[in-house]
Amino acid sequence: MNTIKPLEKLHVFSFKGVQMRTFHITWLTFFVCFFGWFGLAPLMPTIKETLHLSKSQIGNIIIASVSGTIIARLLIGRLCDTWGPRKTYTALLLLGSIPVMGVGLANSYESFLLFRLAISIVGASFVITQFHTSIMFSPAIKGTANAVAGGWGNLGGGVTNMVMPLIFSAIVGFGYIKADAWRYAMIFPGILMLIMAFVYYRYTKDTPAGNYDEIERSADQKSKTDYSVLKDWRIWALSLAYAVCFGMEITFDNVAALHFVQEYGLTQSTAGICAGAFGFMNIFARALGGIFADKVGKTYGMRGKGLLLATVLLLEGLGLIMFANAGNLTMAILSMIGFALFLKMANGTTYAITPFVNAKNVGLVSGIVGAGGNVGGMMFGFLFKSENITYMQAFAYIGLIVIAISVIIFITRFSEPKKAMELNLA
Numbered sequence: 001m002n003t004i005k006p007l008e009k010l011h012v013f014s015f016k017g018v019q020m021r022t023f024h025i026t027w028l029t030f031f032v033c034f035f036g037w038f039g040l041a042p043l044m045p046t047i048k049e050t051l052h053l054s055k056s057q058i059g060n061i062i063i064a065s066v067s068g069t070i071i072a073r074l075l076i077g078r079l080c081d082t083w084g085p086r087k088t089y090t091a092l093l094l095l096g097s098i099p100v101m102g103v104g105l106a107n108s109y110e111s112f113l114l115f116r117l118a119i120s121i122v123g124a125s126f127v128i129t130q131f132h133t134s135i136m137f138s139p140a141i142k143g144t145a146n147a148v149a150g151g152w153g154n155l156g157g158g159v160t161n162m163v164m165p166l167i168f169s170a171i172v173g174f175g176y177i178k179a180d181a182w183r184y185a186m187i188f189p190g191i192l193m194l195i196m197a198f199v200y201y202r203y204t205k206d207t208p209a210g211n212y213d214e215i216e217r218s219a220d221q222k223s224k225t226d227y228s229v230l231k232d233w234r235i236w237a238l239s240l241a242y243a244v245c246f247g248m249e250i251t252f253d254n255v256a257a258l259h260f261v262q263e264y265g266l267t268q269s270t271a272g273i274c275a276g277a278f279g280f281m282n283i284f285a286r287a288l289g290g291i292f293a294d295k296v297g298k299t300y301g302m303r304g305k306g307l308l309l310a311t312v313l314l315l316e317g318l319g320l321i322m323f324a325n326a327g328n329l330t331m332a333i334l335s336m337i338g339f340a341l342f343l344k345m346a347n348g349t350t351y352a353i354t355p356f357v358n359a360k361n362v363g364l365v366s367g368i369v370g371a372g373g374n375v376g377g378m379m380f381g382f383l384f385k386s387e388n389i390t391y392m393q394a395f396a397y398i399g400l401i402v403i404a405i406s407v408i409i410f411i412t413r414f415s416e417p418k419k420a421m422e423l424n425l426a
Contacts, residue, residue: 004208006138010145019136022204026129027149029089029196033125034156035164035189036100037065038250040116042161042257042272043168043182047112050179057109059385062254064116066247066377069123073374076124077131077367084206084213085132089125093197096122101190104183120374122193123250127370129153131363134355135207143297143305143352147290150351151282151344157253158279160189165257165272229358235365237412238350238357239372241309244402245316245346247376251398252278254377255384259391264329274333281340289348302356302414309349313406315342320399324392339399353414 007019014020040047048058079088099118106112130146137145167188171181206212229235256275260266266274289312296304319339326332354369355362383394 006136006208008138008141010137010141010148012148018205019208022132022136023145023149025196025199025204026085026089026132027152029093029200030125030129030149030153031156031159032189032192032196033093033096033122034153035160036096036193037119037122037125038157038160038253039100039164039186039189040065040103040119040182041254042164042268042275043185044258045261045268045271046168046178046182048258050182051106051109051112053109055387056385057113058258059381061113061116062251062384063378063381064113065120065254066123066250066374066381068117068120069374070371070378072121072124073127073367073371075367076127077363077365077370080128080131080363080366081361084211085128085135086201086204086206086211089128089132089204090197090201092122092125092128093193093200096125097190097193097197100193101187103186123374124370126150126153126373127363127367130351130354130366130370132204132206134362134366139356140298141294142355143290143294143348144287145290146351146355147293147348148287150347151284151286151290153282154249154286154344154347155279155282157249158276158282161253161257161272161279162276165269169269227364229361229365230368232357234357234412234414235368236372237409238354238369239375240405241313241346241409242350242369242373243376243379244313244398244405245343245350246370246373247378247380248316248320248343248398248402249347250373250377251380251384254381255391260329260332263391264332266329274329274336277333278336278340281337281344285341285344286348289345289350290352291348292345293349293352297352302353305349305353306409306412306414309346309353310406310410312342312346312349313402313409315339316346317399317402317406319343320395320402324396324399357414 011020015024076088099115103115106115129149133145133149134142164185167185168181171184172178209215256278257271260271260274293305293308296308316339319335319342323332323335323339326335354366358365380398383389383397
């Protein structure tokens, strides 16, 4: 039997070995999935005009864009445990590319809403990326590896805010009207998803030792996925934390461009650049959360990681309140960068803890915590839907919620993982 083990170090500039090859392919695939998932967001000013959407309807679209992911992430977590991340990712990419490219056929609010709901399943890609990275690296470096992979993948949210308006403008430059240009622009991320489906299936392995069917792991793992883990409060605490960090991230990805257009009178392209700065923080910010969590964990254990998570959540909440009270564009961008830093660090810290809560059910736990992020995004969407609450007020309310969750995390006791519970993937 192949005895290749998880890596003890993360060599970010190396493609050598199945572990590093899988690491780079999985974060790049997640990056592409963000293009498909949020490619419509920076084009919403045009789509709003084309389909004559009201604020309430846009709110429903924001809710739909994250709702399907909640169920999908729970199912995907189970499939990762039993079917394997390689086949699961390939299937998700193939299935998700259909509504991504097909959304251009929508000609009414109702049809657009249904397509947006269907596209939301692409968000389950995150669970596979985190699961696959957890398998490829040892416990000592798992938090850092997860944070870097997740952060570089989330970077797609920033890049799509910048790139999709450019693609849209290029299509308009070829003579197409704006009402059609956004439709053709969505073909681009769909094609990228199909390419990555081939790459993932062809060039990754489920584990360092090989695919599940090659090492006969599938049969062994079916009995190990145990839904009794739902009784563990720590999982729900982490879900709450992820609801207010990643949930806020996907909410902001959805509304940022439209917010900058409406509040500060920017053009669609300029608003996309401003919104893209938020996503670009993922180049390093999420990784910082994972790196700090691993270092804190070596000295102070899981309790230290929990306190770190509570701290960055508190700072995220304060930053959001500052953003909500920004008096001009300059202050809005500066405060946005501030809360983005701590938000993305919270993302990385959360998933530096998640793989250790129940090491025999990493896929299921990752799916539950990941779904929490989308529940948060869905709930926040109701604030932006309300006709009685401005976008600025919504940001302030979310800031207060984040601060409240930081207190819950502070009082939650994250115990040390038992030696016997560590992943045995050889």
